[in-house]
Amino acid sequence: MIVGERKPIQEIVGMLKGMKKILILGCGGCVSVCSAGGEKEVEILASILRIDRKKGGEPIETVEKTLTRQCDTEYLEGLKDEAGNYDAILSMACGVGVNYLADMYPKTPVLPALNTSFMGVSEEQGVWSERCAGCGDCVLDRTGGLCPIARCSKRLLNGPCGGSQNGKCEISPNVACVWQLIYDRLKGLNQLEKLKDIFPVKDWSSSLHGGPRKIVREDLKL
Amino acid sequence: MNDVNQPDIVAFCCHYTAYACSQDLQNLPRLGFPENVRLEILPCSGRISITRLLKAFEQGADGVYVAGCWEDTCHNIRGSQIAKKRVDYVKDVLAQLNIKPERVEMYMISREPNRGFIEVAKEMTERIKRLGPSPLKGK
Ligand code: SF4
Ligand code: SF4
Numbered sequence: 182m183i184v185g186e187r188k189p190i191q192e193i194v195g196m197l198k199g200m201k202k203i204l205i206l207g208c209g210g211c212v213s214v215c216s217a218g219g220e221k222e223v224e225i226l227a228s229i230l231r232i233d234r235k236k237g238g239e240p241i242e243t244v245e246k247t248l249t250r251q252c253d254t255e256y257l258e259g260l261k262d263e264a265g266n267y268d269a270i271l272s273m274a275c276g277v278g279v280n281y282l283a284d285m286y287p288k289t290p291v292l293p294a295l296n297t298s299f300m301g302v303s304e305e306q307g308v309w310s311e312r313c314a315g316c317g318d319c320v321l322d323r324t325g326g327l328c329p330i331a332r333c334s335k336r337l338l339n340g341p342c343g344g345s346q347n348g349k350c351e352i353s354p355n356v357a358c359v360w361q362l363i364y365d366r367l368k369g370l371n372q373l374e375k376l377k378d379i380f381p382v383k384d385w386s387s388s389l390h391g392g393p394r395k396i397v398r399e400d401l402k403l
Numbered sequence: 404m405n406d407v408n409q410p411d412i413v414a415f416c417c418h419y420t421a422y423a424c425s426q427d428l429q430n431l432p433r434l435g436f437p438e439n440v441r442l443e444i445l446p447c448s449g450r451i452s453i454t455r456l457l458k459a460f461e462q463g464a465d466g467v468y469v470a471g472c473w474e475d476t477c478h479n480i481r482g483s484q485i486a487k488k489r490v491d492y493v494k495d496v497l498a499q500l501n502i503k504p505e506r507v508e509m510y511m512i513s514r515e516p517n518r519g520f521i522e523v524a525k526e527m528t529e530r531i532k533r534l535g536p537s538p539l540k541g542k
Pocket of ligand 2: 317331
């Protein structure tokens with residue numbers, strides 16, 4: 182899922198300066214699951230913002246809503262009769278949702294309440310970590326299912342750098358060296374010979390280097 | 404209760420701690436429980452939500468606290484520890500809003516029949532008197 186966390190309160194307060202009525206819009210997808218921007222977090226943020234404004238003697242009206250997803254035309258369309266009623270929509274979705282709102286509602290300011298952090302897993306309650314960087318050309322068949330792009334600090338494709346120490350990355354003793362993990366896993370699978378295949382230079386055009394990405398599936402289009 | 408001598412305090416209390424102090428809550432004032440503290444009884448302190456704590460401030464409370472059992476005596480095992488995490492969250496929010504985080508507190512009290520329940524109510528009242536009315540008052 183996409184993992185995010187709420188921006189510092191004062192940063193959000195700063196964005197809303199002078200505004201009198203806002204829609205705080207949650208998303209029922211990834212950010213609900215990671216407890217950053219679902220219905221409950223919308224309620225909390227709305228209360229925080231009202232407290233701040235009341236304290237300053239400039240109350241703000243907050244309307245609270247949570248859509249099933251903010252990355253789908255179908256759900257965002259539901260706002261078309263009301264989008265114009267607000268000084269801004271404060272989105273608690275990931276950056277995808279914020280962007281799509283801005284695309285669909287050119288006349289309404291749209292603001293991000295979260296920092297979109299990464300695509301990752303929920304290791305245990307309250308702990309998330311990154312697993313995939315969406316490079317567009319997956320190599321996990323060659324690395325035992327462990328991603329050297331998202332999980333190697335230097336994105337190396339042919340084994341660890343010289344800074345790998347006791348299985349840890351040189352950036353921090355708390356970060357596993359993914360190349361150590363890849364080695365251990367391939368060894369456990371009896372596939373160590375895979376490491377002898379040298380990765381050619383990776384073509385990053387399927388990643389952000391090739392410009393904004395898009396997928397069109399004619400088989401699904403109506 | 405805008406008078407600084409009578410701070411408006413909301414106390415969210417677990418059923419067990421409240422009744423350990425006085426089997427009959429009507430008796431509390433007679434036992435010295437401050438009248439400016441409004442009690443909201445919860446089945447367990449772990450039921451408290453961040454939203455409820457924040458809303459109490461929004462609605463004008465000068466101070467808010469949660470009273471639950473000692474960490475290792477909670478009837479629901481981790482209820483009071485969960486409540487403490489939520490109180491800590493609200494403390495952090497208040498600090499970010501430049502409101503004194505001491506306006507919210509978590510008290511863990513023995514479930515034996517005792518006066519701890521009344522003592523924390525008095526302590527919180529004194530603390531809030533020192534801090535003065537909520538900065539949201541009269542706004
Ligand atoms: S808008 Fe973002 S957070 Fe919400 S479902 Fe879509 S990808 Fe997930
Ligand atoms: S190789 Fe690319 S697509 Fe595969 S997990 Fe890593 S970043 Fe994601």
